[in-house]
Amino acid sequence: MPQHHPVIEVELPSGDTVSVVRRRFSGGPGPRVAVVAGIRGDAPEGVRVAHELITFLSGVEDRLAGTVDVYPCANPLAAHRGLPRWPFFDSDLNRLFPGDDDGHPPERVAAALNRDVQGADQVVEVRGARAAFSEVTQAHVRPGEALAAERALRLNVTVVWERTPGPAASSTFAHQHPGAIVLEGGTGNRLTPGVGKDLTDGLLNLLAMMGVLGEGELPFHWAALARPILVHDEHVQRVRTERGGLFLPALAIWKRVEEGEELGRVVDPTTGEVREIVPSPMTGRILAIRELPVVFPGTVVARVVCT
Amino acid sequence: MTVVFSLEAPYRRAYELHRLTFGQGGPVVAIVAGLHGNELNSMHAVNLLASSLQVQPPRGTVHLFPLVNTFGGDEGVKRWPFDDRDLNRAFPGDPRGTSVERIAAALIEHTEADVCVDVHSGAPHVRELPQVRAPLSGRELDLARAMGLPLVWRRAGEQLDGTGLVGAWRRAGRAGLHVVGGRGITLDTEHSGTLARGLHRLLTHLGMSPAIGPAETVADVTRVEIETHRAPCGGFFVPEVRVGARVKPGHLLGYMQIPIGGDRIGELRAGRAGVVMTVRAWPMVHAEELLVRVAATP
Numbered sequence: 001m002p003q004h005h006p007v008i009e010v011e012l013p014s015g016d017t018v019s020v021v022r023r024r025f026s027g028g029p030g031p032r033v034a035v036v037a038g039i040r041g042d043a044p045e046g047v048r049v050a051h052e053l054i055t056f057l058s059g060v061e062d063r064l065a066g067t068v069d070v071y072p073c074a075n076p077l078a079a080h081r082g083l084p085r086w087p088f089f090d091s092d093l094n095r096l097f098p099g100d101d102d103g104h105p106p107e108r109v110a111a112a113l114n115r116d117v118q119g120a121d122q123v124v125e126v127r128g129a130r131a132a133f134s135e136v137t138q139a140h141v142r143p144g145e146a147l148a149a150e151r152a153l154r155l156n157v158t159v160v161w162e163r164t165p166g167p168a169a170s171s172t173f174a175h176q177h178p179g180a181i182v183l184e185g186g187t188g189n190r191l192t193p194g195v196g197k198d199l200t201d202g203l204l205n206l207l208a209m210m211g212v213l214g215e216g217e218l219p220f221h222w223a224a225l226a227r228p229i230l231v232h233d234e235h236v237q238r239v240r241t242e243r244g245g246l247f248l249p250a251l252a253i254w255k256r257v258e259e260g261e262e263l264g265r266v267v268d269p270t271t272g273e274v275r276e277i278v279p280s281p282m283t284g285r286i287l288a289i290r291e292l293p294v295v296f297p298g299t300v301v302a303r304v305v306c307t
Numbered sequence: 308m309t310v311v312f313s314l315e316a317p318y319r320r321a322y323e324l325h326r327l328t329f330g331q332g333g334p335v336v337a338i339v340a341g342l343h344g345n346e347l348n349s350m351h352a353v354n355l356l357a358s359s360l361q362v363q364p365p366r367g368t369v370h371l372f373p374l375v376n377t378f379g380g381d382e383g384v385k386r387w388p389f390d391d392r393d394l395n396r397a398f399p400g401d402p403r404g405t406s407v408e409r410i411a412a413a414l415i416e417h418t419e420a421d422v423c424v425d426v427h428s429g430a431p432h433v434r435e436l437p438q439v440r441a442p443l444s445g446r447e448l449d450l451a452r453a454m455g456l457p458l459v460w461r462r463a464g465e466q467l468d469g470t471g472l473v474g475a476w477r478r479a480g481r482a483g484l485h486v487v488g489g490r491g492i493t494l495d496t497e498h499s500g501t502l503a504r505g506l507h508r509l510l511t512h513l514g515m516s517p518a519i520g521p522a523e524t525v526a527d528v529t530r531v532e533i534e535t536h537r538a539p540c541g542g543f544f545v546p547e548v549r550v551g552a553r554v555k556p557g558h559l560l561g562y563m564q565i566p567i568g569g570d571r572i573g574e575l576r577a578g579r580a581g582v583v584m585t586v587r588a589w590p591m592v593h594a595e596e597l598l599v600r601v602a603a604t605p
Contacts (some may be wrong), residue, residue, distance in 0.1 A: 011541040013591035014566055088593075090385075105593045167470070240403070244315035269317055294317050296389055296406035 007071065008112035010105045018076050020109055022116060025057040027064025031210050034120035035203060036071040036113070037127075039094045039173055041078025041085070042189040045128030045196055049183075052200040056219070066212035069120065074113055074173075075106075082189055084131065095171045114176050122151065122210060123177040126199060129186045132292035135303075136254050137185030137198050139228070140174075148179040149230065154209050155183065156202030156225045158254065159287060159305060162232045187291065201225065231305050237282060239302040241266050243275040246293040247301050251286055259283045263302050266295060280304050312413035314406055316378075322406075324413055326372055327357055330365040334513050337370040337418035338506060339425050342394045342472060344379020344386070346428035348489035352502035353426060359507060365515040368420075375414060383492065385431075395425075396468075398475035415475055422450060422513065423476045426486045426502060428493075432589035433597065436550040436582065437488030437501040443529065447482050453512035454505035455522025456486070457551065458584050458602055461529045484509075490588050525551075525582045526602035533584070534601040536560060536575045538592040543569075545590065548599070552583045560599045566591065577601055 003026070006019040035053060037046035050072035057068055073079050077087050085092050086106040096103075099111025117123055129135040138159040139152035152160040165175060174180040183199055186192035201220055207213035215222070241247060249264040251257060257280040266276040278301060287303040295301060312324040338356070340349035353373040360369055374380050378388050386393050392407040400411025429435035438458035441451035451459050467474030467485075476483030486505065489498035501523065510516035526532075538544065546561040548554060560575040560583070575598060585600035592598065 011594045013541045013543065013593060015541065102595065104596055108595065240405075244317045244321075246317060294389070296317070297315055298403065298405045298409050299390075300405070 007116045008109055010109065020074055020076065020113060021072065023054050023070045023072065024067060025061045025064055025070070026067040027061050028066055030064075030066025030212055031121035032067040032069065032119065033122045033124070033207060033210065033212060034069045034071070034117045035124045035126060036074060036117065036173065037125075038071075038073030038075055038079050039125065040092070040127070041075045041081060041083050042131050043128035044079070044082075044189065044191055045186040045199070046126035046183075047073050047079065048191055048196040049126045049199045049203065052196060053203055056200070056204065060213065060217050063214060063217060064212055065214070066210070068207060068212060069117070071113065071117075074109065094173055095168060097171055097173050097176050110173075114173070117177060120177070122206070123174070123180040124183060124203065124206070125174050125180060126183045126203075128190070129184060129188045129288070131188035132290055133288045134187045134192075134253050134291050135185055135288040137183070137195060137226075138287070140182040140184065143232070145179050148181055151206055151209065152181050153228055153230065154202070154205050154225070155181070155228070156198050156205060157183065157185065157228050158226060160228045160230045161236065162230065164233050198226070229307060235284075235306045236287060237304050237306075238300050239263060239278060239281060239304060241276060241278060241295045241299050241301055242297055244296045245269060245275050247278070247290055247295045247299070248293060249289045249291065249301070251289065253286050253289055255286050257284060257286060257304060263289070263304075278302070282306055311417045312410065314409060322378060322410070324372070324375060324410060324417070326370055326417060329357075329360040329369045329371070330367055330515070333367055333421065334515065335368045335370070335420040336510065336513065336515065337372070337420035337423045339372045339375060339414065339418065339423070339472065340427075341372070341374035341376055341380060342425065343427065343491065344376040344382065344384050345431065345492045346385070347492070347494040348428040348499045348502060349426040349486075350374050350380070351494060351496070351499035352488070352506065355499060355503035356506045359503075360516075363516065365510055367513070367515045369510065369515070370418065370420065372414070372418070375410070385491065395472055396470045398470055398472050399478070411472075411475075414472070415479065418476070418481075420481060422482045422484070422509070423473075424484045424486055424506065424509065425472045426506070428489045428491045429487055429585070431491035432587065434490040434495075434550050434586050434588045435487050436584040436602075437498050437505065438486070438584065439505065440485040440487065447484060450482060450509060450512065451484055452524070452527070453509055454484075454486070455508045455524055456488075456505040457501065457523050457525050457582070459524060459527040460533075460602075461527070463530075493588075526584065526604050528602045532603040534578055534581065534603075535597065536599040536601075538563065538594055538596045538598055539573055540594050542566060542572060542592060543590050544587050544592045544598050546586050546599070548583045548586060550583050550586050553581075553604070554583060554601060555580050560601075561587075563592075575599060579603060
């Protein structure tokens with residue numbers, strides 16, 4: 001039976017409590033893999049993947065050669081409302097790591113989660129897509145982390161992106177754990193058909209690759225898995241609007257696009273006037289496209305990757 | 308009033324960054340309020356100062372930005388409503404970046420001044436004694452003390468986070484002060500008036516305006532001189548003191564009760580003599596949340 005362990009229990013003012021839990025599947029002395037989902041409450045795809053993983057592992061736990069820790073939802077109150085931040089405090093949990101045991105509840109959650117994950121041989125954070133976007137499945141690893149990149153290439157995603165950490169990275173969960181892999185994909189605050197299964201299959205394949213799960217236990221043939229392309233920062237360009245209005249995308253994710261080809265257009269929402277045609281800055285494929293149409297000047301509406 | 312920057316908006320008239328300028332020549336002071344759209348005391352304080360500068364123009368130049376986040380102000384929310392970004396985490400900004408980054412860049416550009424002040428209210432769930440937060444030493448501390456606000460809080464971390472406005476000013480080589488008073492989402496005219504007098508005293512200190520009443524400073528402290536009381540458990544906090552109250556050791560600051568039934572489950576008492584600088588205003592509290600801070604007084 002998987003162990004159900006509260007990583008932290010947060011006492012609420014009303015007298016109620018809310019827990020961040022870990023489900024541990026342990027069948028042998030092999031490597032330990034930690035899979036964390038739901039750090040933001042508007043990423044249900046990650047929570048679904050955790051659910052699928054728990055369901056599968058429950059049936060094979062006695063045949064595992066290592067340990068899998070699944071944290072199905074790190075931010076339960078936010079997930080309850082489908083919002084990114086921890087309610088009341090309006091805190092972005094993914095800007096509070098490594099956390100503070102003496103801080104307010106989100107900071108204590110960050111500290112407890114961070115501590116609980118320590119020592120894992122591989123940490124994977126599963127998100128969905130960013131709010132407002134539709135994105136291809138992708139794994140992010142830090143440049144120079146060759147083992148993480150090698151593992152990410154087996155995660156059944158479309159793209160593995162060796163991504164340089166941004167200015168806020170040091171306060172994120174993934175940054176606390178060298179070699180961590182971040183999985184993204186789908187549509188912001190939505191479940192996207194196929195994405196959850198793809199990411200779950202990828203995680204199972206990772207477990208097999210690391211020797212935690214026997215290859216014979218995999219519910220698919222390895223040949224059916226995607227073969228991602230590995231890209232670096234210089235291969236990816238963000239595309240911004242210059243005008244405000246409604247952005248109407250012209251293309252779907254992973255479509256091929258030529259340099260200068262229309263990615264979408266910004267229109268005046270009341271007159272229909274076309275304010276801007278947004279061109280692709282290069283030839284490649286669409287990694288992400290904005291689906292929430294309201295935009296201001298400077299809003300990112302697409303990411304294009306040179307393939 | 309001058310519009311120094313505008314940004315096209317999808318469903319309404321363009322966003323405009325408004326600046327009021329009084330006087331001319333040096334020295335130059337820039338005062339910003341309303342980066343957070345729900346911090347009404349800061350806006351009112353700057354407008355009170357504007358009224359006074361209309362009557363008595365300064366020697367030198369004073370730029371006032373009473374409400375930067377107009378869209379947030381319209382909706383009564385702290386952040387920029389479009390993408391829920393905190394304007395005060397978007398500095399130094401980027402003129403080619405997202406909407407908040409563009410506004411931030413414009414604000415940095417148009418607050419080129421010898422002394423810059425960012426005025427805020429407290430968070431919506433706490434009430435703060437009007438205070439200025441300054442580095443542990445140096446010219447900014449002198450300027451902060453010259454404001455004569457009830458509390459001077461000397462804090463480590465002179466550069467602050469560069470994504471905040473005060474930190475960005477300091478990194479740009481400008482003297483930057485962080486002023487806070489009252490509570491978010493609430494207008495407290497007494498605190499607003501206190502903040503406005505502090506801003507005026509700063510101008511007096513710089514030789515730009517005639518003197519007004521005496522300094523109101525009651526505490527000048529660092530972190531170790533602040534007694535912080537946190538909730539021992541979740542519950543309902545009932546304060547028994549207001550900000551600005553003088554307390555002695557043993558003074559009842561407030562008590563915790565259970566929210567259903569009201570049974571009292573604990574009391575908070577001052578451990579030292581001082582002035583109450585922070586009081587929790589929203590009574591439903593989680594364990595370890597801030598309830599009361601007492602600053603040591605001389």
